[in-house]
Amino acid sequence: MRRPDNDGSDPLLVECHLHGRQISAVVCRHMLQLPPPRLGVIENSNDPYDLQAWCHLCEDMYQQQGGLTEVFDAFNDMSIVCVRCYAQLKQRHHIALN
DSSP states (O other), X not given: OOOOOOOXXXXXXXXXXXXXXXXXXXXXXXXXXXXXXXXXXXXXXXXXXXXXXXXXXXXXXXXHHTSSOHHHHHHHOOXXXXXXXXXXXXXXXXXXXX
């Protein structure tokens, strides 16, 4: 996922309607669907100032496209959320492996 330009010196902040001013994170549009089916979570960064994740549908498209193509970007349609919403979405979409 491509984040808006940031030189990396300061975390990018977002004003969340639920959690106020927070560090931003990025998720695919599928993770925001309501009601939310469990879609799985693929994390693309564990840097606390650059959290990124997409669902298994996006991972399949990424593999089919062979990387970050325009087709993948349109399918993924990234959304910026706050880190607290990111944590909730990650928990909601987690699929336990048996």
